[in-house]
Amino acid sequence: MDIAEVAKRTGVPASTLRYYEKRGLIHSVGRDGLRRRFAPGVLDQLALIALGQAAGLSLDEVHAMLSPDGEPNIDRQLLSAKADEIDALIKRLRAVSNGLRHAAACPAPSHAACPSFQKLLKAAAQGIFNTQAEPTRKAPRRTRA
Amino acid sequence: MDIAEVAKRTGVPASTLRYYEKRGLIHSVGRDGLRRRFAPGVLDQLALIALGQAAGLSLDEVHAMLSPDGEPNIDRQLLSAKADEIDALIKRLRAVSNGLRHAAACPAPSHAACPSFQKLLKAAAQGIFNTQAEPTRKAPRRTRA
DNA sequence: CCTTGACTTGAAGTTGACTTCAACTTTTAG
DNA sequence: CTAAAAGTTGAAGTCAACTTCAAGTCAAGG
Numbered sequence: 001m002d003i004a005e006v007a008k009r010t011g012v013p014a015s016t017l018r019y020y021e022k023r024g025l026i027h028s029v030g031r032d033g034l035r036r037r038f039a040p041g042v043l044d045q046l047a048l049i050a051l052g053q054a055a056g057l058s059l060d061e062v063h064a065m066l067s068p069d070g071e072p073n074i075d076r077q078l079l080s081a082k083a084d085e086i087d088a089l090i091k092r093l094r095a096v097s098n099g100l101r102h103a104a105a106c107p108a109p110s111h112a113a114c115p116s117f118q119k120l121l122k123a124a125a126q127g128i129f130n131t132q133a134e135p136t137r138k139a140p141r142r143t144r145a
Numbered sequence: 146m147d148i149a150e151v152a153k154r155t156g157v158p159a160s161t162l163r164y165y166e167k168r169g170l171i172h173s174v175g176r177d178g179l180r181r182r183f184a185p186g187v188l189d190q191l192a193l194i195a196l197g198q199a200a201g202l203s204l205d206e207v208h209a210m211l212s213p214d215g216e217p218n219i220d221r222q223l224l225s226a227k228a229d230e231i232d233a234l235i236k237r238l239r240a241v242s243n244g245l246r247h248a249a250a251c252p253a254p255s256h257a258a259c260p261s262f263q264k265l266l267k268a269a270a271q272g273i274f275n276t277q278a279e280p281t282r283k284a285p286r287r288t289r290a
Numbered sequence: 291c292c293t294t295g296a297c298t299t300g301a302a303g304t305t306g307a308c309t310t311c312a313a314c315t316t317t318t319a320g
Numbered sequence: 321c322t323a324a325a326a327g328t329t330g331a332a333g334t335c336a337a338c339t340t341c342a343a344g345t346c347a348a349g350g
Binding site: 158160161164168177178179180198203204205 | 306315
């Protein structure tokens with residue numbers, strides 16, 4: 001497969017594939033002239049990368065997981081920890097979502113007057129200000145799917 | 146309150162407060178010499194900003210909500226939409242978390258051999274690649290709480 | 291033969307939300 | 321009074337994950 005084929009099949013732009021290769025996340029299996037050729041396994045690797053990203057891993061962390069050489073060797077502790085982190089994040093997000101819904105539905109003319117909203121703000125001030133979760137990114141922002 | 150006081154009470158660094166003021170998200174009520182003085186209401190505003198950030202709003206979006214002049218005027222539709230977005234995100238995150246936990250616990254020697262993991266990867270390839278949620282940021286990354 | 295289009299490269303640019311810096315002014319403690 | 325501590329400014333730097341650019345290489349079709 002050439003780079004365009006991989007790009008088409010995965011939705012990952014060619015520029016990103018080159019970038020990933022430079023970072024050592026994927027490997028091409030040779031050149032056809034000067035064009036990279038990719039083995040089909042790269043599709044799985046890219047899926048794994050996407051999964052990692054969705055889980056909030058940095059590319060470096062993902063790299064560590066499939067690094068040694070061939071197939072993914074996975075750091076189970078890290079995965080567990082990340083899962084915990086995600087669960088904590090989910091909790092906070094649920095609170096935020098509820099808060100937003102309340103704010104959206106609240107009939108009070110000014111939100112200053114709404115006690116629930118006040119409570120929410122207070123929780124935000126407490127909980128959010130002190131949140132230590134790292135900058136987990138959710139979704140790969142894809143501009144040109 | 147001077148800037149240090151606000152910083153201490155909210156955990157938001159002074160540099161960030163100045164930045165927010167420059168962007169029009171908060172306002173100082175005057176100067177004490179050349180030092181800004183803040184009204185206590187700024188604490189609520191900062192809580193609202195933190196809430197918005199946790200909800201994945203950009204600073205511009207947050208700005209729109211408390212913009213007109215004084216108190217927050219809230220775009221209920223936007224809030225609802227954001228809540229929906231967050232709920233969708235939660236769903237995806239839950240799937241990812243489960244996936245991670247499985248991967249962490251899976252006894253298969255190579256994950257290539259584990260059908261559940263394969264399934265997860267497939268889902269990742271399908272679901273994550275096509276996810277269109279915008280780059281919602283979860284938690285304000287605070288380096289020096 | 292020569293243009294077109296797909297690929298190559300390294301380097302530089304983008305985005306959002308900040309942080310850091312240098313140079314300076316003020317307030318405050320001793 | 322004086323020096324340190326805290327505040328001020330605009331400009332520039334940072335970070336991650338890419339994207340875009342300029343300039344070049346190459347295979348194939350007309």
